[in-house]
Each structure stands twice: as structure tokens, then as C-alpha cells.
Amino acid sequence: MSAGPTSFCGIELAHPIINASGTFDAIAARRAFGDAVVERFPFSAYVSKTITPAPRAGNPPPRLWEEPAAMVNSIGLPNKGAEGFLSTDLPALADLPVPLIVSVMATSAEEFSGLVEAVSARDEVAAIELNVSCPNVHSGLIVGEQPSETEALLEALRPLTAKPLIVKLTPNVAAPASVAAGAEAGGADAVSLINTLKARPMFAGKPWLGAGSGGLSGPAVRAVALQQVSDVAAAVSIPIAGMGGVESGSHARDLLDVGAEVVAVGTASFRDPLAAERILIELRGLDPVAASSATSEL
Ligand SMILES: Cc1cc2nc3c(=O)[nH]c(=O)nc-3n(C[C@H](O)[C@H](O)[C@H](O)COP(=O)(O)O)c2cc1C
Structure with missing residues (x-):
């Protein structure tokens, strides 16, 4: 896969570097740094923080813990809810010079359906990412841990939108490739992985995080991401957004080499x-063809 312009499940992108959901607040960045953020936007598509049907305050503090080569977060999906996001945040995000991917999470197929329909109705949205690391209130099972639950969810959502549906896979399963295959069988257009690995930092004999446990991300998970992206690429033919611990052009190159179509920086x-x-400049440096055909610095 080249470091130049690329197409990801039908969305034309200027290059293969996007952001990982929840790790770059474009609205806060613009507030802090002004229009320079828009003029020099580092990603070829913008993935929103995950939204849920109703507003959420997020988890109790502390929410972050640092490890030598990783961090653990238990942010807990604070967000304005679908209505607040669509009325307030989406118009602001629509100013960004790149396609928008909205990440959604719910706890039943009915709730997911409502979110997908509401988000899909908006022209500003290029694609929808389904964060399936959540329990289904009916079955009690974490949707993204079960190939059959994931396939059933996609079968329910697929008829509701013509926009691409991207399934964000959890790494906290024995065989993510089986869940990816379920997503593909249900009609997903792409998968993205990896989400964070379950983690429980301890301090003075007690769990440090207010929520007890959280999710590990950063350099320490990179080799896990490479393994899982490579396994998933062998199992499905839909495109993959690969992520996990990417810090350099060569890390991005590795994910592209094991089967990702685009790479997310988190x-x-x-x-x-x-x-x-x-990371993009370094990636282009590793790919002389893309470097010479690049029409701009970004
Ligand atoms: C602080 C923080 C918040 C995150 N929030 C979300 C989120 O809202 N939705 C989601 O699907 N993933 C979320 N993630 C997971 C990232 O999108 C990504 O899958 C993961 O961090 C691995 O990539 P990285 O090692 O480059 O960070 C979050 C990660 C972090 C560190």
C-alpha cells in the first residue's frame, strides 16, 4: 500500500494517515491553536470521539495512568449524546478539510439503529464507525467479543444506511479474525483495529483508576496490533484501518505491510x-513514489 492518495471503503483520502477515535479533539485544538489547525490538518479523515444515544459524563477520576511505554485510560466515553453531537459538534467538525467518520456506540441493536439512522441522515458524514466493545443489554454479551453477535448487529444496521460501516474491533478476544469475519458476513465495509487492551493499574494495593480498570494503548501494544491486523487481513477481504502504538513512519509502514489500508495515530x-x-512525512520518505507525487507538504 502506497503512502500517497488512497481510497478507503469508497472514501477518497489524500494519504493513509487518519486519527484514532477519542485521541484528537479537533474542536478543542482549533479553540487553542486557531485556524492553523484546519489549514494544516494532519489527518486525511477525521474520526470523532465515540458518541452514545444519551449524554454521558464519563468515568470517575482518576482516568489516566502512565506505564513506561503505554498509557491506561478509563475516560468512559464522556459525550454530549447523539442530539448534542449532531447539533453542536458536527457543524464544527464539518469545517475540517477532510471526510468525517462518526464513531457510535450503543447497548442494543435498537439503540444502534437509532444512532446509525440519525448520523446517516447528515450529509457532512462520510462513514460510520461502530464501536462494538459494549454489552448487549438483551444478551449480556460484549457484542464485539462474539462473531455471531457482531454479524447479527451488522445485519440489523446494514439496510439502514448507504454510508460505509466500519467495525472497530476489540483486541480482548482470542480470535479477532473470527469477529472480523462475522462483521464482513453481516455486511461491514471495513474493520478498524486495535482498540485498547483491558488493563488494571495498581497503586498502594488498590486499583488506581476510578473505574477500577481501563484500556492500554501506545507503543507497548504495537506488536499486538501488528499480529491482529495481520490475522484479520488473512481472514477478510474488506479493508482495514490499522492502529496501535504508531509513533513513526516506519511503524505506519509496518501496519500497511501486514494488510492495513490506512493507519490511525492515537x-x-x-x-x-x-x-x-x-509520521506522514516519514512514511513518504520510505516511499519515493509517493514522495515525488505528493502535491503539497501534507
Ligand atoms: C484517551 C483515549 C480515548 C479513546 N477513546 C476512544 C473512543 O472514544 N472510541 C474508540 O473507538 N476508541 C477510543 N480509544 C482507542 C483508540 O482509538 C485506539 O484504538 C487505541 O488507543 C490504540 O491506538 P494507539 O495505541 O495509537 O492509541 C481511545 C484511546 C485513548 C488513549
Whole structure:
């Protein structure tokens, strides 16, 4: 896969570097740094923080823990809810110079359906990412841990929208490739992985995080991401957005080489909000054809 313009489930992208959901707040960045953020936007598509049907306050603090090569977060999906997002955030995000992917999560097929219909009705939205790391209130099972639950959810959602549906896979299963195959069988247009790995940091004999446990991300998960993307690529023919611990062009190159179509930068953006710009430049440096055909610096 080249570092130049690319197409991801029918969406034309200027290059293969996008953001990972929940790790780059484009609205806050614009508030802090002004229009420069839009003019020099580091991603070729913008993936929103996951939204849920109703507003959520998120988890009790503390919400973050640092490990030597990773962080653990238990942010808990704070968001304005679908209505608040669609009326307030979406118009602001529509100003970004790239296609918008909206990430949604719910706890039943009915709730997911409502979200998909509401988001799909908006022209500003290019695609919908389904965050399936949540329990189904009817079965009690985590949807994304079960190939059959994932397939059934996609079968319910597929007829509701013509926009691409991307399934965000959890790494917390023995065989993510089986869940990816379920997503593909149900009609998904793409999968994205990896989400964070379940983690429980301890401090003075007690769990540190207010929620007890959280999700591990950053460099420590990179080899896990490479394994899982490679397994999923062998199992499905729909495109893959690969992510997990990407900090350099060569890390992005590795994910493309094992089967990803695009690469998302997540935790790296917290340390350096322009990490994605540097990663793209490094990636292009590894790909002389893309470097010479690049029409702009980004
Ligand atoms: C602080 C934080 C918040 C996140 N929020 C979301 C989210 O709202 N929805 C989601 O699907 N993934 C979320 N993620 C997971 C990332 O999108 C990504 O899958 C994961 O962090 C692995 O990539 P990385 O190692 O490059 O960060 C979050 C990750 C972090 C660190």
C-alpha cells in the first residue's frame, strides 16, 4: 500500500494517515491553536470521539495512568449524546478539510439503529464507525467479543444506511479474525483495529483508576496490533484501518505491510499534536513514489 492518495471503503483520502477515535479533539485544538489547525490538518479523515444515544459524563477520576511505554485510560466515553453531537459538534467538525467518520456506540441493536439512522441522515458524514466493545443489554454479551453477535448487529444496521460501516474491533478476544469475519458476513465495509487492551493499574494495593480498570494503548501494544491486523487481513477481504502504538513512519509502514489500508495515530497525538504530520512525512520518505507525487507538504 502506497503512502500517497488512497481510497478507503469508497472514501477518497489524500494519504493513509487518519486519527484514532477519542485521541484528537479537533474542536478543542482549533479553540487553542486557531485556524492553523484546519489549514494544516494532519489527518486525511477525521474520526470523532465515540458518541452514545444519551449524554454521558464519563468515568470517575482518576482516568489516566502512565506505564513506561503505554498509557491506561478509563475516560468512559464522556459525550454530549447523539442530539448534542449532531447539533453542536458536527457543524464544527464539518469545517475540517477532510471526510468525517462518526464513531457510535450503543447497548442494543435498537439503540444502534437509532444512532446509525440519525448520523446517516447528515450529509457532512462520510462513514460510520461502530464501536462494538459494549454489552448487549438483551444478551449480556460484549457484542464485539462474539462473531455471531457482531454479524447479527451488522445485519440489523446494514439496510439502514448507504454510508460505509466500519467495525472497530476489540483486541480482548482470542480470535479477532473470527469477529472480523462475522462483521464482513453481516455486511461491514471495513474493520478498524486495535482498540485498547483491558488493563488494571495498581497503586498502594488498590486499583488506581476510578473505574477500577481501563484500556492500554501506545507503543507497548504495537506488536499486538501488528499480529491482529495481520490475522484479520488473512481472514477478510474488506479493508482495514490499522492502529496501535504508531509513533513513526516506519511503524505506519509496518501496519500497511501486514494488510492495513490506512493507519490511525492515537496515543502519540497526546504527546505531540502534530505527530501525525511527522509520521506522514516519514512514511513518504520510505516511499519515493509517493514522495515525488505528493502535491503539497501534507
Ligand atoms: C484517551 C483515549 C480515548 C479513546 N477513546 C476512544 C473512543 O472514544 N472510541 C474508540 O473507538 N476508541 C477510543 N480509544 C482507542 C483508540 O482509538 C485506539 O484504538 C487505541 O488507543 C490504540 O491506538 P494507539 O495505541 O495509537 O492509541 C481511545 C484511546 C485513548 C488513549
